[in-house]
Amino acid sequence: MNTSTEILSGHHLTKRFPVSSAPGMPAGILTAVDAADLAISAGETLGIAGESGCGKSTMGKMLAGLLPPDMGVVRYQGVPLSELTAPRYAEFRRGTQMIFQDPYSSLNPRMRIIDIVAEPMLVAGGRGRSEIRDATLDLLAQVGLKPEHANRFPDEFSGGQRQRIGIARALASQPETIIADEPVSSLDISIQAQIINLLMTMKSSYQLSLIIISHDLAVLRHMCDRVVIMYLGAIVESAPASELFNRCLHPYTEALISAIPVIDATRHTAVMLTDDLPSPLDIPSGCRFHPRCRYAEDICRRQAPPLEEKTAAHHAACHFSDTIFAGS
Helix, strand or coil: CCCCCEEEEEEEEEEEEEECCECCECCEEEEEEEEEEEEEECCCEEEEECCCCCCHHHHHHHHCCCCCCCEEEEEECCEEHHHCCHHHHHHHHHHEEEECCCCCCCCCCCCCHHHHHHHHHHHHCCCCHHHHHHHHHHHHHHCCCCHHHCCCCHHHCCHHHHHHHHHHHHHCCCCCEEEEECCCCCCCHHHHHHHHHHHHHHHHHHCCEEEEEECCHHHHHHHCCEEEEEECCEEEEEEEHHHHHHCCCCHHHHHHHHCCCCCCHHHCCCCCCCCCCCCCCCCCCCCCCHHHCCCCCHHHHHCCCCCEEEECCEEECCCCHHHHCCCC
16 A cells, blocks of 8 residues: 555635524534545545544545535645646546445436446546446446346335445546445445445455545444544544554544444443533534543633644544553
């Protein structure tokens, strides 16, 4: 793996959404992503984790060019998207594909499967219809579908099969990077492992970079080289996966890891979070995690800790990382 070449990066990315008033909810500005920096290198598998509503999917859509940031910049091979020439921007769009969370709504119900997967190749041009048809059938076979499936419609398939179709569609444009947004969360447990293994096989076969967005840290531990933890729109920890799961440096990460199911529960102590996730309409002052943190002190309520490098390639945003996790 070449980790020296950043293929896709976001710098100080911020995204806010206006929210209209509704019963029980005041109007305001929802901060989905707040001044986040993120980069993926060629051949790397990067995980983005956190609770629902932490900004993971918004981050993925900004990196894919599907959602413009309000502040900050996305760079493709070091060049801001706004400065790419038309041919280079087309290269970025072809080379950066997304697999969406819901396989039931991400496929056009009026299109046959062969047309759904072939569409990116038709848009790219340069191939005849016969060549595109052969390539489409080959892709369907690679993701575990049969030739007779090609002329069926999405509603004739199970959730796992639809996600396989989504993977085939993402691969059709011969991408460099695939961003998979909760690719297994809506699937039965028995199917999840199949889709995870398929993604890893495709990564190896096509020499892809992968961004896996998930609330399931067990999935990310299995798949990723590096993991980023988000909380209320901000990155609070980032580290190589092996180091993060061996010695995390943020109390929120500690709680997420402790929630991973284990076989021998008698040897496992769960870290329970107090209170519910605060509203992104009203992010707490100081450290945004302090209302739920069992280690919080007065400085945590007053001063936001910077995301800084604590050990080599391991960043955390916590005033007391060094003391809380010393010797762990």
